[in-house]
Amino acid sequence: MKRNTAYLPLHDGKAPSYLFERMVKLSGVMTGLIVEEYGAEEMLRRLSDPWWFQAFGCVLGFDWHSSGLTTVCCGALKEAQRRYGDIGIYVAGGKGGQSRKTPLEIIEISDRLGIGSGEDLVRTSKLVAKVDSAALQDGFSLYHHCFFFTSSGSWCVIQQGMNEQSSYARRYHWLGETTKDFVCNPHAAIEDLRENQESFLEQSQAPGPCFPSRSSLLNMISPEAESSRQTCSLIAQENPQKTLNLISEIIEGPTLFAPSRHHLSASDFYPVKLKMLRKALIAAYEREPKDFQSLLETPLVGPATIRSLALIAELIFGVPLCRKDPLEDFSKRVGGRSWADYSFAHGGKDGIPFPINRNRYDRNIEILEKALRKAKIGYTEKKEALKRLAYISQGTSPPT
Incomplete structure (x- = not known):
């Protein structure tokens, strides 16, 4: 599984x-050209690179960071x-409530195009979201989930979470091409897009934006x-009651609340949390x-249940x-061109590095649209030539 990460300010x-x-x-036209020249899977690979x-x-003209x-x-x-159909x-999916429509949209597109793997893609979409919200609890609550896929069933995911305290977002990129295990070491690379700065954990100890400390992380x-x-x-x-009985043997009272910190005490156990844990x-x-x-x-099993079970495993079984933090396993990219350089293509929404140059933008769109039309015409001609060669090799004449 290739999985990448980026931090961005709100x-x-x-x-x-x-x-x-x-x-x-x-x-749309840039995607069409990449697909035409390199294939749809290459576009997914590029989207999975933060x-x-x-x-x-930046080339599209949005704020560079x-x-x-x-x-x-x-x-x-x-x-x-949606507008142009075949790109x-x-x-x-999308942001907020739109992200919850992802499964329905995948099924709708799959049924319309005759893609047989629609149900598998829906399961993948749900699992990817669950991994980054429940299995990896890094202080960033997911609010955006976008699922990209091809007619052959290849896929990638771009989803994003927000840390309310720091007003920073963390973006997660997934690529299904090399999927081996969703829950163990799924990262091929993780990259922090902010350049020349402290690590995630160093930020949590430094003045300025408040990032979660190590004690709140659950990986x-x-x-x-x-x-x-x-x-x-x-x-x-195990039988749920057996698990709850084990807990009651260790502390006074049968109720459990698993906080984010490392150690548990009797003051952490409350009936209201026990009801939620029992259901899960x-x-x-x-x-x-x-x-x-x-x-x-499993439905109902979310971040609180996973954290609770992990703390129970530590408390009872040691x-x-x-x-x-998974970012510690990957070195920061250094040297080479900065992604911010690409904001000079057309400018930026907020006037940085300069206001959007509409004339240049429109001219570039026109140039790329012509290039895409020519590429598609060339592909059609090539396909017809191959058909003619096939008929010749079979000793038959093409239909008129």
């Missing part, structure tokens, strides 16, 4: 209509696919969390999860939690 304001209309046209995606947004670049660029691609990839997708994952799934397979344990027990991924896919 900016106010939205793309003005004159700019969004141009973003739709340019994103550096490329950020540079793409704004969190809004994610939602607006994905929205432009989705609108381009080589299909887009479902259940690290290789170091293998024992914790196994123990959580084993606990979920019953749902997991009835599903009979064979492993952690199956547990994660299985340590993993609080390692």
